[in-house]
Amino acid sequence: MKKLEISYKDLKPCDVLVAGGGSAGVAAAVSAARSGAKTILIEKSTFLGGMATGALVTPMMKNALCIEGATPSLLTKGIFAEVCDRLVKAGGGARFKDGNPGWFNPEIYKIVLDDICTEAGVKLMFDNQIIGVYCNKPILEAAYILNKAGCFSISGKQFIDCSGDGDLIALSGAGYEEGSAGARQAxxxxxxxxxxxxxxxxxxxxxxxxxxxxxxxxxxxxxxxxxxxxxxxxxxxxxxxxxxxxxxxxxxxxxxxxxxxxxxxxxxxxxxxxxxxxxxxxxxxxxxxxxxxxxxxxxxxxxxxxxxxxxxxxxxxxxxxxxxxxAPHIGIRESRRLKGQYVLTAEDILNAKKFDDGIASSNWPIDIHPSKIGEKGQLRHPPKGDFYDIPLRSLLPKENEVKNLIVAGRCLSATFEAQGSARIQPNCFAMGEAAGLLAGKRIVN
Ligand SMILES: Cc1cc2nc3c(=O)[nH]c(=O)nc-3n(C[C@H](O)[C@H](O)[C@H](O)COP(=O)(O)OP(=O)(O)OC[C@H]3O[C@@H](n4cnc5c(N)ncnc54)[C@H](O)[C@@H]3O)c2cc1C
Structure with a gap:
């Protein structure tokens, strides 16, 4: 039997390489590209959206402050709001009566996400899986990707891990956790x-x-x-x-x-x-x-x-x-989580903690789906009428681990319980947008 020859070829380098094109990855790539960075998004599937399209996770959860008698005030704006508007214009989005703008059709969503990325100048590389990295610690130099034509390396100045499963975190040797004392989300x-x-x-x-x-x-x-x-x-x-x-x-x-x-x-x-x-x-x-x-x-x-x-x-x-x-893909609620400069906790959520470096705000509850039948889940809310922040430090590996890696989305640095709240799509957009902005800023400076 003939063995498949794996030889590495170098593709053109980029400024910012985004791993994964789910909610976080799209927002990261768009904000990096809009800030002037030459941005490549590597996606192992044949479409963008991640869990939202591949696992058919619709609608996005409501992330808004509701004060009686007043119109709900959305806690996530920016690229998230832009995407919701584009969905409505494309005939595949709607706002529910409770003010949630995140109802959408996953097939139309795929096209909307292609459009927002290509218009921003993001180079989309579908059907490519990141399978390795070259890390000259503490600097990540390149990612290895595999597709039907072979194996390639792309070097970059900044890397953003939006793979949901924290593949770049693990491959580059940054610290991470999974589950909690044997428990997992279903x-x-x-x-x-x-x-x-x-x-x-x-x-x-x-x-x-x-x-x-x-x-x-x-x-x-x-x-x-x-x-x-x-x-x-x-x-x-x-x-x-x-x-x-x-x-x-x-x-x-x-x-x-x-x-x-x-x-x-x-x-x-x-x-x-x-x-x-x-x-x-x-x-x-x-x-x-x-x-x-x-x-x-x-x-x-x-x-x-x-x-x-x-x-x-x-x-x-x-x-x-x-x-x-x-759904072509399994709905995965949590897998690897960065152990970064700040680990968001359940107490932060339940005490509506704010941070000077807050980059996302949310009042979604801690929502744990038990992985074994018969076990009880959790649904624990922040105080009524209040919200918590996700700090930028929850997107950054520990000092000196990997300096040019940023993490966004469901693999953020949070405890198992805190991730059960932070993981909703609006928050993933906000984290991605902040990660892309930071990467863009680091390129320019
Ligand atoms: C069953 C279920 C129900 C949920 N319900 C809701 C809900 O009602 N509303 C809500 O707002 N949220 C809900 N969530 C949570 C939310 O959908 C996810 O947490 C969120 O979409 C994650 O976005 P992400 O961008 O971090 O990751 P993902 O959406 O997982 O995107 C990661 C992307 O990276 C790609 N990728 C992974 N590894 C590689 C690699 N090595 N190389 C290249 N590409 C790679 C993947 O193909 C994928 O496209 C639910 C989740 C699940 C599983």
């Missing part, structure tokens, strides 16, 4: 169903939902935005359907442990499922272990088969719906 495999009768389901939901405010909202263009959820832990509206399906053997306990659905703007009849959560009883799965992730994919697809059949049989408006997409 992985999920999300999916979509088409041809849902949203009028019928929305009507049923409006009549039966027990919350104060109906989760159904009709836009001027006729699109219906709605969401609903079910877990064992809370007595949610859909409970009777789950009780019946479990009794009749149409669902297994793991399928019913967590269920959440959102309609999708610009796509009448489309429903996005924030489930199944893959939570075996007997082991804690590791998102960086290929045996575990391969099992998650096959096991998750079996769960999706049961859950989609359940919706057709039990839920109003789903009779003629069909499974139209299973």
């Amino acid at each position: 992985m999920s495999l999300r999916f979509m169903m088409s041809n849902v009768d949203l009028e019928t389901f929305g009507k049923w939901l409006s009549e039966n939902d027990k919350t104060d405010d109906s989760p159904v909202y009709k836009l001027d263009n006729g699109d219906i935005l709605l969401s609903s959820a079910f877990t064992y832990e809370r007595d949610w509206t859909l409970k009777p359907f789950f009780d019946d399906a479990l009794k009749n053997g149409d669902l297994e306990k793991e399928d019913a442990a967590y269920f959440q659905i959102f309609s999708v703007p610009g796509s009448p009849g489309l429903m996005a499922f924030n489930c199944p959560r893959i939570t075996p009883e007997d082991k804690t799965l590791n998102p960086l272990n290929n045996e575990d992730t391969s099992w998650v994919l096959t096991h998750g697809r079996q769960m999706i088969k049961r859950i989609s059949n359940f919706t057709k049989k039990y839920l109003p408006g789903f009779k003629n719906a069909y499974l139209s997409q299973i």
Whole structure:
């Protein structure tokens, strides 16, 4: 058998190399390029968006201060707000009645993100995986990438790790952590169903939902935005359907442990499922272990088969719906986290701590999805009407570890619990934007 020859070739160097094109990577690349730096974004998939598109994580969570009687004030602005506006203009975005501008269609999102990057002058390199680095400590000199044509190196002056999994952190030898004392966040495999009768389901939901405010909202263009959820832990509206399906053997306990659905703007009849959560009883799965992730994919697809059949049989408006997409990528909530100059903590979030070097503000709760069925999750909020900051130091490796590496997104320097809040998409945008600005500033100076 002929062996694949791996020979390294040098590609043209750049000022700023961004690893990964999720929410953080797009914002980092755009802000670096806009500040005049020659910027390359390396992405292992064939599209931008990361979890938002590849794992079908829609909508973005609301990050806003809500004071009674006043219009909600968004805590993330900048490139995040620009992207939300572009989504609306492209027919794939909407603002929910609670003021959240982050409802979007993942397919249109891919195009919007291509546009904002190319317009800023970012060089996009898809289908390229970073597999190594050349680090002349404490300076990161180059990244090695692999694609179908072979293996290449690209040298850069500044590197931004937006890989979600902290690949550059690990490859360059900077300090990092994973999980917490054996605990991890659950992985999920999300999916979509088409041809849902949203009028019928929305009507049923409006009549039966027990919350104060109906989760159904009709836009001027006729699109219906709605969401609903079910877990064992809370007595949610859909409970009777789950009780019946479990009794009749149409669902297994793991399928019913967590269920959440959102309609999708610009796509009448489309429903996005924030489930199944893959939570075996007997082991804690590791998102960086290929045996575990391969099992998650096959096991998750079996769960999706049961859950989609359940919706057709039990839920109003789903009779003629069909499974139209299973996410190409596993939804990974946390894996590697930088151990940087400042480690954001749960106390910082719960005490609404502000920092002189704050680069992002958020009031999203600590939101931990247990990795084992039967374990309790966490949902702990910052004080009402207040927010915490993420400091720039949470994006920087320790002094003298790697001087020209910046980290942004879900692999920031935070404890397991704090990352459970900081990881939402608006925060990833804010972190990415700050990282790109800093990299751009370092190039100019
Ligand atoms: C199931 C689930 C539900 C969630 N629900 C919500 C929600 O409702 N709302 C919300 O706002 N947030 C939610 N989140 C959190 C949020 O979606 C993510 O934390 C956020 O999108 C992460 O953005 P990121 O840019 O840091 O990383 P990612 O989106 O993971 O992007 C990383 C990118 O880097 C690329 N990459 C990785 N390694 C390499 C490499 N070696 N070389 C090249 N490219 C590489 C990947 O392909 C990817 O495109 C959820 C997350 C999950 C998993």
